[in-house]
Amino acid sequence: MDNLLNENLAWAVLFGHIAIIVAGGFITVLSESLIRALMGLILTLFGVAGLFFLMAAPFIGLMQILIYVGAVSVLIFFAIMLTNAWPGGDEHGNISGKKVIYAALAAIAPAVFLGTAAIRTAPPSIFTPDETQVSELGQFLLEPYILPFELISLLLTISMAGAVLLVFERRKKK
């Protein structure tokens, strides 16, 4: 009885999160102003963080909030500030029916593709999620996956150096 209740609760929480994610996605696509679209995106990111919590990976969920909500969306905010978009919203024009169909197809195609791939090649999962310690996570990244890990950090360093270089070149022209 208790188990069944917990399971039902878990399903309810799962679908609640999915609803939040989907609602965020729709707000992002349908809103008239860029800032509202960004709010939708943030809602989606929060929903995904919630899914990580549900899968007993609170560290990853918090990293999602720290990096995507706290940093990336603030950067997007800055980009929007530079585009001279008005809070009232001037992004909304007349959209032709063709465009709507293409957009729907573009949205559904990856969902179907990724969904089938995920369902077909689902890794064996455990019923009661076990919280992974952060130290185990670190060892996992630094022992078997040390090369990709280091390559990613190299990539990030290169892109940062590139950004700094671009700024310096533009300054010289002035």
Added chain:
Amino acid sequence: MIEAIPTQLIIILVGLAATMAFVGLNAILLVYLERKVAGFIHRRPGPYEVGPHGILQPFADGLKLVGKQIFTPKGADSVLFWLAPMISMAPAIVCFLVIPFGPNVLIFNTNVGLVLILAFTGINVLALCIAGWTSQNKYALVGAARGVSQSVAYEIPLLLAVLPIIFMTGTFNLYDITLGQGAWPWQWFIVYQPVAFVIFFICALAETNRAPFDLPEAESELTAGFHTEYSGMGFALFFLSEYAYMVIAACVTAVLFLGGFQGPVVSGWWWFLAKVYILLLIMIWIRWTFPRVRFDQLLNICWKWLIPLAIINLLITLLVIAL
């Protein structure tokens, strides 16, 4: 049916309610303290009229704010405009859940407590952005832009100053970090990591937009910065959240560097509150002592001094631990 609700959920809900009360009470106390200390430093009595020694002044302020008309600027996106103060306030309350106030006064013991606080305090910048953008006001926008570049910059040395403590204790759990230190002051991490403490405290001041780093709301330049256009409870919520973040900053500093709830005589929440209030008084003292830094000075302090210092401190700590 009552048994069907998980106890953890009940604890968290009760904890959230208690936290909100705590935040409100703290704000009342801190407003009074701030004005009294400011008065003391300016050699004037401070609030004196409402109640004996002005102790009812915060309540009068609160009533005034509640009674004010709520006003949305013309042409502003009213949903986002009123969402901003809520986005600012809500994460602050979550952060209190993981702070160990005492050996038994801890609402939610989790292994990622410190990451939770760092993640949720980062959301405040977003509220600041939205407030500045939707206000349709130049001063608000300039305040928001300043706020973002300030908190993005100071997040880096803040994290770098926390890392040595994490390496020394090997955990993100605030309760375990507290237990990793002894009861006596020389067993606290402030003795082992004085540089990290100074860097962390400076960054905490900058992250909470406190003077001398209060550029996003610099009164003499930007009227009130990002919350210029907010009236009544909108402004009050921003105000509350600012004080809530101050208390969080003081709590985290107390846990990381000052031994948390542990004290020389009898450990308990009283030691924790005493440490937190001493830190808050130091914050107020700093506010009324130092002039506001210029914007280039602000960024220079961060990028040219704090970050290199924090990295050197981290490397030395790693070397000592490895040996």
